[in-house]
Amino acid sequence: MASENAFSDGCAWVEGEYVPISEARVPILDTGFVRSDLTYDVAAVWRGRFFRLDDHLDRLWRGCERLRMTPPATREEVRAIMIETVRRSGLQDAYVEVVVTRGVPGAGERDPRRLTPRLYAYAIPYVWLVNPDMQDQGGADIIVARTTRRIPPGAVDPTVKNFHWGDLVRGLYEAYDRGAWLPVLTDGDGLVTEGPGFNVFALVDGALKTPERGVLLGITRKTAMEIAESLDVPVHVGDLPVSDLYRAEEIFLTSTAGGVMPVASLDGVPVGDSKVGSLTSRIRDRYWDLHSDPALSFAVDYGEASDRVGTASVRSTV
Numbered sequence: 001m002a003s004e005n006a007f008s009d010g011c012a013w014v015e016g017e018y019v020p021i022s023e024a025r026v027p028i029l030d031t032g033f034v035r036s037d038l039t040y041d042v043a044a045v046w047r048g049r050f051f052r053l054d055d056h057l058d059r060l061w062r063g064c065e066r067l068r069m070t071p072p073a074t075r076e077e078v079r080a081i082m083i084e085t086v087r088r089s090g091l092q093d094a095y096v097e098v099v100v101t102r103g104v105p106g107a108g109e110r111d112p113r114r115l116t117p118r119l120y121a122y123a124i125p126y127v128w129l130v131n132p133d134m135q136d137q138g139g140a141d142i143i144v145a146r147t148t149r150r151i152p153p154g155a156v157d158p159t160v161k162n163f164h165w166g167d168l169v170r171g172l173y174e175a176y177d178r179g180a181w182l183p184v185l186t187d188g189d190g191l192v193t194e195g196p197g198f199n200v201f202a203l204v205d206g207a208l209k210t211p212e213r214g215v216l217l218g219i220t221r222k223t224a225m226e227i228a229e230s231l232d233v234p235v236h237v238g239d240l241p242v243s244d245l246y247r248a249e250e251i252f253l254t255s256t257a258g259g260v261m262p263v264a265s266l267d268g269v270p271v272g273d274s275k276v277g278s279l280t281s282r283i284r285d286r287y288w289d290l291h292s293d294p295a296l297s298f299a300v301d302y303g304e305a306s307d308r309v310g311t312a313s314v315r316s317t318v
């Protein structure tokens with residue numbers, strides 16, 4: 001039976017209106033589309049609760065500052081819009097994205113300083129980079145990409161969450177060509193960076209290592225580090241040489257889209273005994289438990305629509 005809720009596949013906020021996800025459109029001249037001139041963030045709702053939304057908003061605001069863009073809405077307005085997209089969709093497990101683009105230039109305009117930033121947001125069903133079955137069965141088969149390196153931080157700042165995915169998508173195709181699920185990209189000088197939508201951790205000599213440079217400062221990465229510390233596992237944020245990855249006892253990937261995701265094999269060779277490693281398993285369990293912790297999450301009120309939110313007040317600014 002068809003759902004009565006037009007937003008049940010997802011709800012977007014575009015130009016001051018909430019629309020079903022299939023009807024959401026981006027103006028074709030928006031520099032976010034034609035120049036990747038934007039930043040964005042993705043938060044998750046799990047079992048009806050937003051997780052670490054304020055951390056995601058902090059990162060979005062830092063990104064806007066670095067790009068010298070002023071978001072066209074206040075932080076409270078953006079927060080309310082994100083919540084409202086979820087409320088309207090009714091989704092209990094959701095992937096909630098917010099995008100701030102430089103804007104739509106007037107005719108012939110080339111000066112980014114003269115544009116007015118635009119805001120988009122949407123909630124869709126939760127996305128898994130590694131689906132739960134694969135995670136339970138040992139995790140993802142990954143490769144270290146050989147033909148693609150990560151865009152250098154001096155070209156595109158990876159700490160500003162961005163759509164410059166050319167290298168990451170190229171890496172994905174290399175993974176598929178080599179019979180794997182996901183690639184990890186290096187900096188081209190033997191150090192691990194990250195992959196398409198995730199950070200990387202390796203358990204090496206009893207310590208958890210994750211790259212410091214050339215990566216997005218993931219919120220899931222932060223959560224995994226906090227959990228590891230609470231378990232008295234040393235965490236080293238610094239260089240992660242590819243050679244360490246090859247001798248790791250356990251490897252896991254972190255992302256809002258999939259959580260703490262075990263790795264079963266690297267370049268076709270099992271990692272550990274190719275079952276989910278015991279530390280990975282403990283961090284992963286704790287990660288999902290934290291989604292109901294009121295210190296890090298809050299419940300979405302799925303009650304009546306709030307038409308005040310994100311329409312009249314914000315519309316005039318975008």
Ligand SMILES: Cc1ncc(COP(=O)(O)O)c(C=O)c1O
Binds near residue numbers: 042194215219220
């Ligand atoms: C390139 C990249 N690295 C890492 C991550 C993980 O970040 P988070 O844990 O905040 O989702 C993402 C998330 O989309 C990403 O796009």
